[in-house]
Amino acid sequence: MTRIYGTLFGLGAGAGNPEWLTLQADRILKRSRVIALPRGIARAVGRAEEIVEAYLTPDKYLLRLAFPMTQDENVLARAWNDARDQVLSHLTQGLDVVFVTEGDPSLYSTFSYLADAVLAKCPEIAVEIVPGISSVSAAAARLGVSLARSGQSVAVIPAVNGLNQLSQALDVCDTVVILKFSRVFDRVYELLDSRGLLPDTVYLAGIGTTQEEIRGDLHEMKERVPPYMSLLVVRQRCPD
Amino acid sequence: MTRIYGTLFGLGAGAGNPEWLTLQADRILKRSRVIALPRGIARAVGRAEEIVEAYLTPDKYLLRLAFPMTQDENVLARAWNDARDQVLSHLTQGLDVVFVTEGDPSLYSTFSYLADAVLAKCPEIAVEIVPGISSVSAAAARLGVSLARSGQSVAVIPAVNGLNQLSQALDVCDTVVILKFSRVFDRVYELLDSRGLLPDTVYLAGIGTTQEEIRGDLHEMKERVPPYMSLLVVRQRCPD
Known part of the structure; x- marks a missing residue:
């Protein structure tokens, strides 16, 4: 049967x-x-x-x-x-x-x-x-930007397991989306600062909800503990 | 006014x-x-x-x-x-x-x-x-796989401008989605072969359409010229 x-x-x-x-x-x-x-x-x-x-x-x-x-x-x-x-x-x-x-x-x-x-x-x-709209696509839509144009590349990197991979991804890819950085935010902040990338980084939390928060200036975030479901979009060489 | x-x-x-x-x-x-x-x-x-x-x-x-x-x-x-x-x-x-x-x-x-x-x-x-369902999300859905689980990373790399970046991304990220490889498919194939990654690579074209084609064995593709809108998903360390 x-x-x-x-x-x-x-x-x-x-x-x-x-x-x-x-x-x-x-x-x-x-x-x-x-x-x-x-x-x-x-x-x-x-x-x-x-x-x-x-x-x-x-x-x-x-x-x-x-x-x-x-x-x-x-x-x-x-x-x-x-x-x-x-x-x-x-x-x-x-x-x-x-x-x-x-x-x-x-x-x-x-x-x-x-x-x-x-x-x-x-x-x-x-x-x-x-399939569903990922937080990566949603973040780009809310920012009104491209993650990648012709010839450009994107990486999605969780930061919680260490910053080596994030550092390498920043060497290789034009746009890097950083997830799961809540517990290591101070170290991610330092890494981005040391590379001069703070001005190219946007912080997003609660995308698409009534609690949505978007910040282009990471300096204001320095002393805060971001929520678990937040993300950072680092666009290194995108012109728009 | x-x-x-x-x-x-x-x-x-x-x-x-x-x-x-x-x-x-x-x-x-x-x-x-x-x-x-x-x-x-x-x-x-x-x-x-x-x-x-x-x-x-x-x-x-x-x-x-x-x-x-x-x-x-x-x-x-x-x-x-x-x-x-x-x-x-x-x-x-x-x-x-x-x-x-x-x-x-x-x-x-x-x-x-x-x-x-x-x-x-x-x-x-x-x-x-x-925002819309990207070909990257759609490919994963059609394959029934995760692109990234906890702690894993994903890169999206266009191959047409050279293979250095692709090679570096394969060093850094667990899953690499390769786009725009039609004109350089022979070189992408060789790179994946030299790294022993052909068994971990899936080819997709026409995702979600009546012309959809999915192949897990890249050897059959060797002599073909893939269409412009095709993609390759290389999952290096995903268990499912």
Whole structure:
């Protein structure tokens, strides 16, 4: 007997502004009965949930999955296994499950770990990715600039694991988008300052939301601790 | 007397699939009367036009702008000036003009040049960017993979201007997306082969369209000339 499973969707809800959902995301959210979301940690309601709020009608089955912010591998493994089992309980009944992720599922998304865990237990499940507007594209749009013109290059670098890679990327690429610098902001600031890049750097947080903050002068930021989901755009050789 | 100009929109129509238009793009295309598009060169109808075809109703004023594929700066300057003047003729009458670009306006889009030309002649014009699903996000979605997980980095490198930068980016970044390699494909192939990266490289063309082609084995591609709008995704250290 062939079992017909539901499809697991990794759906990019775009970076902040609910209007950045795609028509494909809109269609899938409307027709699917099971919606899964990362549960908000600091906020009561997570940002992915804020973006797709209008779709979370009473006829939907909503899974708020907890992904604790910890390095403890045992705690993480338990959380992944629990999320996987909740999602699988619907998929194995033949229902599609739509896991909503802020931005684009292909960049730093929880979805890739969830999909791995699901496929490890049940390799027959079909997984589909619905691309979303990443925070990188959204930042450029809000700034009204190109990240790359003809012949230019872009790098996206998380700073939290050390600054060597960031330094090398600044050598190689015209535009560098820096993510996850909250805990090492003082060192990132120093690096950009030592290269004379502070005037070419823009800070963005809460892109596309009512809490959006954009600063072209990093000097004002020096003593602050930026939030986790902020980013820096360094445009070294772009003329516009 | 204050003149009220229209707004110039740079609208990302997403990379191929019409369902990758955002709700914001959908709203702006529906309400705007003047739609500008790059005229198709090889094809009679350009790809941006294919994507937004359903919006190009008879009540719209359609500007098909010609951007010749040439290095001749005089020819290019005349084309830019002509496009600028056509667009400005509507903006100065108070009408919004929506310039539709395939993918995301912040990555390798004609729009940044058009906006520059318009602003150089008429700095009072308001310019707004509507972000779109880039070919980079679209490629990851079609492959069902992450470009970057926690701590990993991504570079987007055009190959046409030389392979040094590509080689350096492969040293620095976990995932490298290579664009504009059509004319230098043999050299890109050799570089990837010499680094043992052919098995980690996927070729994509026509993403999201009926002509989509995806190949995981670059050996089959060796003697072919890939089309201009194709891309290569090299994932060096991603586990999924």
